[in-house]
Amino acid sequence: MFVAVMAALLALYLVLVAQLAIRLILVDEPVAKGLGIALFVLPVVGAWALVVEVVFGFRSERLGRMLAAEGELPLAGLPRLPSGRVERTAAEAVFGRYRDEAEAAPGRWESWYRLGIAYDACGDRRRARGAIRQAIALERGSGERRP
Template sequence: MKGRIAAWAMAVLLALYLVLVADRSVRLVATGEPVAVGLGVALVILPLIAAWALLRELLFGIRTERLVKDLEAEQGLPEDELPKRPSGRPDRAAADAEFERFRAEVDASPESWRAWFRLGLAYDASGDRRRARAALRRAIELNRQAA
C-alpha cells in the first residue's frame, strides 16, 4: 500500500513539475534567442520522457497487482516460507534453491501466465530484479492473450 501511495504521489508531483516547466519553456522559446529556444525545447522533451516512464511503471504496477489478486483468489500464490535476513529480504541461498522449482514449472508450461508470475516472484526473491520484471511482463502478456 505504501508503494502505491508513493507512486501516485510521484505522479502528482511530476504533473505539477510538467506544468511549471511548460511555463518556463514557453517563456524561453518566446525570447527567440537560439540558446534559450534550445533550452525551452529540452525543458519540454525531457519531462515528457519522464512522464512516459512513470506512466509505464504505474501501468506495470496496476497490471501486476491485478495478477496477484487473481492468483490469490485461486490460492495460487506460493507460500513465503523463506528465511529472512535482518533487512526483511529473503535469504539469497534459500531463494536460489527454491528458484529451480519455479523454473521447472515454466519449462513444463511455457504458456502459463501463472507459472511465469511465480517465476518472477522467485527471481525477485533471488535478488534478480531485471529478470523478475521480465518474467512479470511475460505473465502480463500471457494473461492478456488468454483474456
C-alpha cells in the same frame, strides 16, 4: 500510498519543467528557443515513463491478487527478514522449481508470474520485471479475465 505521492511529485515537476520550456520557446533568442525545445522533451519522456510504470504496477498487482485468491503465491512459507523480504538463500534454494515450471508451461501466465517473484526474491530485478511483463502479456492475450 508512497507510490502515489512520488507520482504526484513527479507530475508536478514535469508540469513545472514544461512551463519553463514554453517560456524559453517564447523568448526571441535562438539559443533560448533551442533550449526550450530540448527542455520540452524531458516532460514528454518523463510522463510516458510514469504512465508505463504505473500501468505495469497496476497490472502486476492484479495478477498477484488473482494468484493470492487461488492460494498459489510463490515463496509463501519461506523464512523472511525483519523487513519482510524473503531470505535470499531460501529463495535461491527453491528458484529452480519456478524456473522449471515456466519452462514446462511457457504459455501459462501463472508460471511466469511466479518466476518473476522468484527472480525478485533472488535479487535479479531486471529478469523479475521481464518475467512479470511476460505474465502480463500472456494473461492479456488469453482473453481470460478473472475478478
